[in-house]
Amino acid sequence: MGNLIAIAVGSAFINNVVLSQFLGICPFLGVSKRVKTALGMGSAVVFVITLASFVAGLIYKYLLVPLNITYLQTIVFILVIAALVQFVEMFLKKKMKGLYQALGVYLPLITTNCAVLGVVILNVTKSYDLLEGVVNGFATAVGFLISITILAGLREKMEYNDVPRAFQGTPIVLVTAGLMAIAFFGFSGLK
DSSP states (O other): OHHHHHHHHIIIIITOTTTTSOOSHHHHHHSTTSHHHHHHHHHHHHHHHHHHHHHHHHHIIIIITTTTOGGGHHHHHHHHHHHHHHHHHHHHHHHOHHHHHHHGGGTTHHHHOHHHHHHHHHHHHTTOOHHHHHHHHHHHHHHHHHHHHHHHHHHHHHTTSOOOGGGTTHHHHHHHHHHHHHHHHGGGGGO
16 A cells, blocks of 8 residues: 555656656646636546556556567557547537537647656556556646646736736746746655
8 A cells, every 4th residue: 555655646746747757748838828727638637547547557468468569559558548538528528518628629639648658658667567557647647637737827827917028928837837847846855
């Protein structure tokens, strides 16, 4: 149990996928203008990464390894992720049209989000068993959710600030993300 907690804390805070590993930057910067949209995107990413970790772990352990075709892992993982994102997209389009429209082009980008593929490959690289891989995937996605929500909240507050003209728009967002990365670096003392 202690190992699972260490994996979860490490994945969510210490090795935060966005602020430490710099994976998933496109949706992190693109969908973080409003907290509501950021929460929707973060929730979709939590679902996709957690499920992708589980399904990819099963396929890797019970199909690729026994057949000695582990060299196909990247292609198989991409197909699993694409199928899961398609499922999420269809669900949101049917049940949550407002969120579906708010996410726009960024929802299909979860398929190509390197954070999703990175987590699944990291699970194999670190030789996590199925439960450890799912915990790692879930915690990594929660770390993404926390990061994107914090950035969205800060961006909403910055709209009312007097930002120097040279820093308005993307520059202040990048500075803010950099400061968040420094702040999350403080969690490295938890090891």
